[in-house]
Amino acid sequence: MTASLLRGDLLTGKRWKRSFNNFIRKANALERYDVGLTVKRLATELNVEASDILKLNSNENFFIPLSFLRKCLMEVVEELDPRIYPRDELIELRQAIARLFNLKDENLVVGAGSDQLIELIVNAFLTDGDNVMSIDPTFVIYRRAVRTRGCRFITVPLKRDFSIDTDSIIHLANKAKAKLLFLCSPNNPTANQFDEASIRLILEEFDGMTVIDETYADFARYSVVDWIKEYSNLVVLRTFSKVFGIAGLRLGYAISNMELALALRERFKMPYAVSSVALLMGLKLLGKLDFIMSKVDEAKKARSELIERLEELDKVEPFPSETNFVLFRLNSVSSNKIYRRLLMQGVIVRNLGRVLSFDNCLRVTVAPQPMMERFVEALEVAIEG
Ligand SMILES: Cc1ncc(COP(=O)(O)O)c(C=O)c1O
Structure with missing residues (x-):
């Protein structure tokens, strides 16, 4: 197939071509989501095995043993019939989650x-041109989804201590007639998790x-799930x-x-968006909740240990965390430089650069002790240059 056909040039009709070009121009104006370097790509560049790469940029959970998850998956594979669209599995999972929170499916x-x-x-x-309110900084997917929908994403910066400027948010959101x-939280x-009074x-x-x-x-102090009964x-x-x-x-x-849940389920969602493998795995893991939650406790302990280690390092200032990642800033070293030097050692973190008034910020996933040990050592090497 020629390159021009791949670009759409050979599709017939001038009018189609004009609308196609418009579409591409509109698409190019949207933000790209940067998911970062892939493990395999970095491994190839460094000429090492993929298993040698330490992936700490997406807040995944390495406390749950891979062998445990694979065993669960094997059981799921034995249970499911992939020829059939997922239906009962979806209902059963909704019921299991509902029991967990004492709600209705x-x-x-x-x-x-x-x-x-x-x-x-x-x-x-949302419909075209609607306004949506949020905070800055926050999870980038909200902005992306809103902009892609042709709507405006308005933000109010967090305060210097990362708390929320509730009055400004409410005032601006209502003034802009924001729909969403x-x-x-935690952000x-x-x-950090925002205080309950602000959210209320x-x-x-x-x-x-x-x-x-x-x-x-x-990984934090409280949940607002129960509040759906009030609001x-x-x-x-x-x-x-x-x-x-x-x-x-x-x-x-x-x-x-x-x-609202009924409207979202029956009027907007695609009926079979989630695979039966994922649904059955969810069900299986909910049946092993004590084990899973014991791993959350381990992650919280590892988080405290990581923060302590980072505090001991010259030029590193970690922020408190109520999540499974730690944000830290570098003093008088560029985060770009440290990010690249970590990559050279096979360690991937998230380079955030400026966060509010704090320059040179990086974000790292909290992982089991040996992984954190390797990360801290690599960070020390990177800082020493
Ligand atoms: C705040 C926040 N929301 C949502 C997600 C996406 O989660 P999921 O994997 O369920 O799509 C992430 C992933 O990092 C996140 O940080």
């Missing part, structure tokens, strides 16, 4: 990760729908990617009042 929408649910909510609530408000990348105030004063992304809530304008997002260690399988859920 009608309160739940299951999706292919919270990313898909963010897109679903954006598509369901995304609040990530990515600042790693937003739910009470903001005139639109508030989405609280609780991707990291199990009909609240949707809570949760995921199996972080706590359960199955980011690769893509499984998440939204919790809201039944009427």
Whole structure:
């Protein structure tokens, strides 16, 4: 196939060509999502095995042993019939999650990760030109989904201590007649959970729908899931990617009042968006919750140890964390430089650069002790130059 055909040049008709070019121009104006270097690509560049790469840039959960997850997957493979669209599995998973939170399965929408649910909510609530409110910095997918939908993403910066400027958010959101408000709590990348009173105030004063992304809530102090019984304008997002260690399988859920959940499920969501493998794995892991939660405790302990180690390092200032990652800033060293020097040693972290008024910030996933040991050593080497 020729290169020009791949570009769409040979598709017939001038009018089609004009609209195709317009489409490409519009697409190019959207932001690209940078998922970072892949493990295999870095391994090839460094001429090492993929297993030698330390991937600490996406807040995945390495506390759940791979052998355990593979065993669960093998059982799932034995149980499922891949010829059939997932139906019963979806209902059973919704029921199991509902039992966990003492809710009804009608309160739940299951999706292919919270990313898909963010897109679903954006598509369901917004029409061209609508305004959406959020904070800065926060999880970049909200902005991406909103912009792609042809809407405006307005943000209010967090305060210097990463707390939320509630009054400004409410004032601006209502003034802009925002339809949606995304609040990530605990927040990515600042790693802090916002205080309950601020969130309640937003739910009470903001005139639109508030989405609280609780991707990291199990690593923090509290959850607002129960609040859906009090606030009909609240949707809570949760995921199996972080706590359960199955980011690769893509499984998440939204919790809201039944009427909204029903509308999202039956009017907006594609019926078979989540594979039966992911659904059955979710069910299986919910049956092993004590083990999974013991790993969350391990992660919290490792987080404290990592922060202590980072505090001891010259030129490194970690921020407190209520998540499974740690944000830290470098003093008088460029984060670009350190990021590259870590890559040279086979360690991938997230280079954030400036976060509010803090220059040279990096974000690292909390992982089991041997991985953290290697990371800290590599960071020391990188800083020493
Ligand atoms: C705040 C936040 N929300 C949502 C997601 C996406 O989660 P999922 O894997 O369920 O799509 C992430 C992933 O890093 C995240 O940090």
